[in-house]
Amino acid sequence: MSSFNHKTAAEDVHFTSVSSCSESDSDADNGKRDANDQNDGDDEAIARKIRGVTDIHSETEAFDGSDLELATSGDDITSMEMMIVKDVKAGDEVFNTYGSLGNAALLHRYGFTEPDNPFDILNIDLDIVIQWSLSLFSCRHSRRRLSLWRKLNYSGCVSQNSECFEISFDGEPQVELLVLLYIMLLPDDEFHELELSLSTIGDVKEPLRLCLLGKESSPCKEDSRLRTKLLLTQGVCRALFSLADARESFYGPNSLEVDIRSFNKCCCATDPKLYYSLILRISKRRIIEKLKPFAASGGGTLGTAKETRTRKRLERA
Template sequence: MEMAARRVRAFKRWMKREGIQCSDALDLTVSATQGLSVTALADLHVGDAVARIPKATCLTVITTAARDMIDAAGLDGSLGLAVAIMHERSLGEQSHWAPYLAVLPEQEPIPLVWTAEELLRGTELHDTVKEDRGVMLEDWKESIEPLQDQIGSTQFESFFGFEEYLAARTLVASRSFQIDDHYHGVGMVPLADIFNHKTAAEDVHLNTSASTENSESDTTENSGSEEGNESANESTTSTTSSVGASTNDDVASSATDDDGDDDDLEMVMVKDVKVGAEVFNTYGLLGNAALLHRYGFTEPDNPFDIVNIDLELVLQWSASLFSGQHRRARLSLWRRLGYSGCASHNSEYFEISFNGEPPNELLLLLYIMLLQQDAYDKIDLALATTGNSNGHMDGILSDKTEKLSDITAEFSEAVLLTNTICNALLSLADMRESLYGKNSIQDDIEALKRCCSIKEKKLYHSLMLRISERRIIQKFRTFATSGSQVTTGEQASPRKKLKRK
């Protein structure tokens, strides 16, 4: 702890030398349980500017000592920034950013660098993480390994190996910011990446001082890490609750600068914070899978959690009922009507929301998959002859209480939640649940109670993710079992309109 505190003090001295202004009302502190974090030493109010960070102090592909090498190799974005981090680390105390790099962890504990893949079994991250490592290895071989001749074998093996590259990428993933669009691009922003995340509870926001009058259009994409930062009671500025606001002359001069370095990044309070409370940034409205994937942590009762039902899983379900020809024909009809699931890489899926509700696109696919042959033939013929299915959905739904004059009209639960579709949803819930293995959700809950969130962070957060996903599946089941009640006369709740591709 004392070593960490000394590093934070050195970092604060470095910030002062570099012209990074940090309000006296912010306290950077270190704790054994939370790591680095920022707390308020005085009441903070909306509009207070609590930090100003010159772009030149940010570690980017433009400011790094490795700029020429990165340019020559044609690298940019996250890959280029990872090379910049590795190079600056290789310089040790000679690096311009040595005090800043010293307060950062060697790597963030995100699943990309986990070895126990079984911890993620069944979760949204299980396949994603394996794919990530494969992509990273390809990047390293194609873009980093060829730099060995320029760097030298000894230095390359010590600082530019694949594991070192992964470590740098974890920092980029969890701490980098989009500084601007055309000059620096993505970069590491000292001080800004110390603020911890809280979903939908942003206290402070980072934007450029050159655009204070139009922050909506020029705000950065905030990132950061779970581990935040701490410090002693030293101040780096002489102000009390905020750093000075820029004058109109400042705005004019920075706005006309060509190299993008003169306009500072500014951190401004967007919410009142009481003295003694932690000051949070937010990395976006992210569910636990996204939080763990990018930042290495989860949050209890995260309202942005989702569970995906892969299209492949739907096709597996249909394989137990229908021939391959039937499945292909019904899927083709669904697509020809203009619908699809969400797409990511080479997969297509349907998002089950936090409250367990499936998207209409999934319900419609199941509806079409279960259509009687004559109803299917009517739509197929209409599409084949006119390319227009208008009017034919009325025929399909003629036995329902609601008729639809156009397929793009709003489908109600009374139309889509038939008993057969509800049974299909329950089957999909069982199939999705089986991916987690033999342990029940109650087993996971008991394991979480025995787990130490500090000493067993990987296990703790993987269990949190599993439990949050499995609770959504439970709600999904409830939705399906209650759906049949809708078809027997209860009032249907309004649903979103179907989205065409």
């Protein structure tokens, strides 16, 4: 049996599991449940089971009786459906998707990576942020600012038992990171006022709420963009540059251009491990490159009159 290779956000077929029980439930619900609405996780689980002898991304493996565990669970018999989701020309390769995964997840789970993967991310550990803070401020300063950030119900992502912040494929930092940097850089009097307002009335003034607690207000895209702009002060932008340099240092003295030349000389057929790991390495370093222009474009300046008024209100808060 042959399986379909993965293509991020461009699959031709979609797999879903359908049980006899779910079919009867669907009939009882007047057909409201559509197989197209199944989670991509179904595809991912099934892909791991049915990857076959012609899958260039995986080891050769047989389809034996153990694979039938996917298809049976007690008295419930589960079948697998494959649906064409777009037109495919005769003779073209047909692709499946294992989910919206970045290159690190693809490499870890399936042993391959993709160039220009739009779901790729870069992680910056909280430890890196703390080290940056300690290079400028005292341990007490850093600890109190981090504590206040947590009291505002912020946290990073958890990856491999460590807390980190995600930088998107386009170089945009997770807003939780921007908030933490903003709090770390608040002047002492503004920080004390914020700390006092939280301890006495459990709230903050409206301008600071817009800036720090925007996640509790309207989820409007415009509000989100405005909050990001407000957080991108000159100090926060400089901090992002420092974090980008610190994260880049993990890759050693060789430049990105050296990695690209190594990749161009590498052959997937003869050295797939090196080939796919170089794609991952290069994609991460390119995200770092995009983080710096993102910081530069913020620059602590706001374009519209509304943003300028909000900035002045924030400074007076």
